[in-house]
Amino acid sequence: MSEDRQKRFGRSACVKCGTCQTVCPVFSVLPEEASAARGKLALAEAVEQGYLDESDAYREYLEKCLLCGACEEACPSEVQTLSTMLDARKRMAGNVGIRPAKRLILEQVVGDSRLLDLALRTGRTFQNLLFKRVPADSGIRRRVPLPLITPDRTLPGLAKTFFTDRFSGQVATGKGPRVGIFAGCMTNYLYPGTGEKMIGLLTREGVSVFVPSEQVCCGMPALVGGASETARELACKNLEAFEKYGLDAVVTGCASCGGNLKENYRELLLEAGIEEKRTESFLSKILDINEFLHRIRKVDAVREPEKREDGDLPILTVTYHHPCHLGRLQGVKDEPIALIRSLPRVRYVPMGDNERCCGMGGSFSLEHYDISKEVNDQKIARILESGADAVVTSCPACIMHIRDGLIRNGRGDIKVLHMAELLERYSLEEEGEGGEPRYGRMGVRG
Numbered sequence: 001m002s003e004d005r006q007k008r009f010g011r012s013a014c015v016k017c018g019t020c021q022t023v024c025p026v027f028s029v030l031p032e033e034a035s036a037a038r039g040k041l042a043l044a045e046a047v048e049q050g051y052l053d054e055s056d057a058y059r060e061y062l063e064k065c066l067l068c069g070a071c072e073e074a075c076p077s078e079v080q081t082l083s084t085m086l087d088a089r090k091r092m093a094g095n096v097g098i099r100p101a102k103r104l105i106l107e108q109v110v111g112d113s114r115l116l117d118l119a120l121r122t123g124r125t126f127q128n129l130l131f132k133r134v135p136a137d138s139g140i141r142r143r144v145p146l147p148l149i150t151p152d153r154t155l156p157g158l159a160k161t162f163f164t165d166r167f168s169g170q171v172a173t174g175k176g177p178r179v180g181i182f183a184g185c186m187t188n189y190l191y192p193g194t195g196e197k198m199i200g201l202l203t204r205e206g207v208s209v210f211v212p213s214e215q216v217c218c219g220m221p222a223l224v225g226g227a228s229e230t231a232r233e234l235a236c237k238n239l240e241a242f243e244k245y246g247l248d249a250v251v252t253g254c255a256s257c258g259g260n261l262k263e264n265y266r267e268l269l270l271e272a273g274i275e276e277k278r279t280e281s282f283l284s285k286i287l288d289i290n291e292f293l294h295r296i297r298k299v300d301a302v303r304e305p306e307k308r309e310d311g312d313l314p315i316l317t318v319t320y321h322h323p324c325h326l327g328r329l330q331g332v333k334d335e336p337i338a339l340i341r342s343l344p345r346v347r348y349v350p351m352g353d354n355e356r357c358c359g360m361g362g363s364f365s366l367e368h369y370d371i372s373k374e375v376n377d378q379k380i381a382r383i384l385e386s387g388a389d390a391v392v393t394s395c396p397a398c399i400m401h402i403r404d405g406l407i408r409n410g411r412g413d414i415k416v417l418h419m420a421e422l423l424e425r426y427s428l429e430e431e432g433e434g435g436e437p438r439y440g441r442m443g444v445r446g
């Protein structure tokens, strides 16, 4: 048995201890053996050894997973549960194919940036017919029956102006490093304000900011859906889109995109025939916005500045939710907390279980909203216990799901903010008009 295979399936690796069950959000809602990693690994091994067919039931168990990585982090035997489950999906896609509707979406729409763009522009035109606004402009709910969208789910509407329509090419000039923004689909189409806040933050640090208009979906939906060829094509397009600007850093505000770029692009780009040197050069530049700002601002992780109640802005009490793909996957846990704690008019209160998944899991929340909602309710309970006025996080998908959960639980009054929004507003207040950027003043254009 190869070392890799032993690591994945060997008895010496998975000791069947069941620790993964104790941390699995899906198992907490659906306590069946196949819900947690131990059961999924056993099924994948049975398929690989020829004892089990890759049936629809097997597919459903494999896909009933948030890919949150809690099992891998907790496993005492260091079994690589995530890559094993992704490999099993990939094998199944190769052997029995992806469901036709899903294949169409992943390969023809997600894989073709022009078609995706056209589909979302068309959707924007008709969204008022299909969806209604919910109070306080906190989102939209369906008016008419739509597949995969339940009537009680609050979603963000498609933005009036997409991020890359408003910003593209060089959008700020400064004396500091050359930084490209990888927006990701959610920031581009749903939350362009987050991208705008990122530009504001980066600009005030005096860096030159670029938004390559040729950037496409990071490919995460295709990869986890088993459409590996599409994921490889998208990875190559993004490499080409960013490398022509001669950047020092590629910064993203989306935990899932960042996790995918850092964790999966090496294999995808090498498989696609991109030279190792070129691949490594691109990968070495990828940073989450929290990492970039933490480095450039040289924030002291321990310092808890004296809070000031004076001035126009009252103290805001915030708690922080760690997105799985930022905290667990990228190891970026201390930086956001340190950045929050460095803001004089913001009080940080910890949240219980702040690393537990919010229940979103990409398309999981569409296909299994019943489970996703229950996992989300556990997160909402922890947010309410913290007593915070606002919950801050660093992933647009978590923002969407937590906001939906708060509204569903009658607490739409609690703000859900991206870190870029919090930092942009409260750093500005801290610096005041005279705040000097690190690399001198610079210009911005929209």
Ligand code: SF4
Residues within 6 Å of the ligand: 013, 014, 015, 016, 017, 018, 019, 020, 021, 037, 038, 041, 071, 074, 075, 076, 077, 078, 079, 081
């Ligand atoms: S925690 Fe690890 S060793 Fe224990 S059952 Fe789960 S995968 Fe196997």
Ligand code: SF4
Residues within 6 Å of the ligand: 020, 023, 024, 025, 026, 027, 035, 036, 037, 064, 065, 066, 067, 068, 069, 070, 071, 072, 081
């Ligand atoms: S990745 Fe998360 S949801 Fe999936 S099996 Fe592991 S703990 Fe459960």
